[in-house]
Amino acid sequence: MEKRLFKDAIYTAIAGMTKAFSNANRLEILDLLANGEKTVEEIATQTSMSVANASQHLQILKNARLVGARRQGTFIYYALSGLKAYAAWKALRDMALELEPDVQRTLDQYRLETNSYPGCHFDEIYQEPAAQLLDVRPVEEFAAGHLSNALSIPIQELSERLGELPRHKTIIAYCRGPFCTYADEAVALLKANGYKALRLEESYLDINLNEDQWKN
Amino acid sequence: MEKRLFKDAIYTAIAGMTKAFSNANRLEILDLLANGEKTVEEIATQTSMSVANASQHLQILKNARLVGARRQGTFIYYALSGLKAYAAWKALRDMALELEPDVQRTLDQYRLETNSYPGCHFDEIYQEPAAQLLDVRPVEEFAAGHLSNALSIPIQELSERLGELPRHKTIIAYCRGPFCTYADEAVALLKANGYKALRLEESYLDINLNEDQWKN
DNA sequence: CAAATATTCAATAGAATTATTGAATACTAT
DNA sequence: ATAGTATTCAATAATTCTATTGAATATTTG
Structure with a gap:
């Protein structure tokens, strides 16, 4: 050839x-x-x-x-x-967040408007005993894979099930990833009800992909 | 919004x-x-x-x-x-190599035809004292960044400068990456002259990107 | 077998992408 | 300034991509 x-x-x-x-x-x-x-x-x-x-x-x-x-x-x-395939999408996404200012700007603006700014990152909270991970995706997605020690309350049910959340912990809400809005809605709702709440920027797969990075 | x-x-x-x-x-x-x-x-x-x-x-x-x-x-x-930007390209490349059989097949076939098959990977050779890394890219590209302990002999000059290579070591030739043909030409030339030679699949940037992976 | 539903297919028009050609622009050196 | 060279621009035709519409297909259920 x-x-x-x-x-x-x-x-x-x-x-x-x-x-x-x-x-x-x-x-x-x-x-x-x-x-x-x-x-x-x-x-x-x-x-x-x-x-x-x-x-x-x-x-x-x-x-x-x-x-x-x-x-x-x-x-x-x-x-x-x-x-x-996910790794490729994530690499493209991370590249765009770094090289195309519009992407990060749009993201920040939406977070500010929905009262979920600033978000936090997994490495900042995964060893924090005063943090409670909350998965607000539909139950099937939680079942397909989720962060360990996360509670599952789909966003639609959250307002009725607030009682299940520990009052004294900071609630770390996550969903499908940085461009999904479920976690933003959750954080807004939680804050409105007197909880301390933060939006996790990463999704389950993001963490899973870099498993080694968190392992030890 | x-x-x-x-x-x-x-x-x-x-x-x-x-x-x-x-x-x-x-x-x-x-x-x-x-x-x-x-x-x-x-x-x-x-x-x-x-x-x-x-x-x-x-x-x-x-x-x-x-x-x-x-x-x-x-x-x-x-x-x-x-x-x-390089990480995104590499992720796409790695994805294609895994998910699109034609890519890997075309690559293997070319390596077989040019007598540079099979290649080797950095983690297999980087601690091997009997291996000599050889960078066959143009000197400007070597100057812009290269693997440590690599010799620089551009592919065009290789046939005249074979004497600079250690006879008793396996020569590990690398170039711009898996789709560059310089290293294949180098391996073919080296083998024809009685050297033991292998093609490194990774480029300098591939290694540089995963620096942490090799660090310890 | 017939009805119901999920999904795909086919056709279409409008928009975007591509390689080619030749002209235009921008910079350097004399 | 002028000539020379590197690069970009503009115009073009061929191709490809996209969303929409409505019809066709495949599978389950009655």
Whole structure:
């Protein structure tokens, strides 16, 4: 194989995969699927897309091997292909947060408006006995994987279940990741009810990905 | 700011950056610039593109903040924006190697044809006293950063400078990364001249990125 | 088998991307 | 200033991407 052909083949193949990342709707789908498998309709609802459009984007992600599909009854569940796919999305996300000021600025502004600014990071709180981790995602996502010692109270039920939370601890709320708004809503609600509360910037997978980093 | 608008703003902004990755020519440019700054013409030559086309792609990379430009005399030198940008490219690359079989297959086939298969990894050789690291990139790239204890002999000069290499050690050749062919050429040449030689899969930046991993 | 539901497909129009060409710009050196 | 060189810009046509619409397919349930 000639050198030029070799390089073209390699870079073209990789670009084929990276193209799947180059669309806002698909990034949102990936971010969602990182927290557990979902049906087309759930994806469409969560992302405010039409079902047909979501399906089309899912085909693109599937052809790029970023997501896989599993049929159960009349439903088809889509899920992220693996940790490497999440790692790539996270690397792109972290890069954008550092290199594109608009991203960080928009994030900060939203946090300020929702009274969840500033957030905290896992390494600051994971050994803190006066902190209580709270997972506000739907129970299926909690079941698919969660931070150890976290309580699970989905955001919709939080206002009715405040009594389950320890009064004397700082509540560290987390959700699907930095661009999910559930934890912001939770922190706002908790603060309004007299709790000390902070938003965790990382998601379960973010921590899981760097497991080694926290291990010892 | 409304929740939907917030998410659209964030994901759209990140997709804007990731779009810059979604083209084979631009990936090749990024891979090249990771090894040190280059002029438009050098980039065009190395990647077999027209100068105008390379310039156009560089504008896209610059607008996406993935590369920066520095003027010196009549030349403009382009360089990667930072380690986060390289980390994103590496994450995409590693993902493709794992999830897209064609990429690994093409790579293996090329290595077999050029007699540089199989390669070795840094963690296998970095403490091996019977190994001699050899950097076959141009001297400017060596100067911009290289593995410690590596010898620098650009690939074009290698055949005339074989005498500088220790006969009794295994020569570990490396270059710009897994898709660069310099190290393959070097290994083929070294083997043809009776040396024991292996191709290192990682580049200098790959090792530098995971510095902590090798530190202790 | 028929009805109901989840998902995909096909067609379309509008928008964005790409490589090429040749002209325009910006800087240096004389 | 003028000439020379590096780089960018502008215009173009071919291709690809995107959201929408409505029809088609596949599976379960009755």
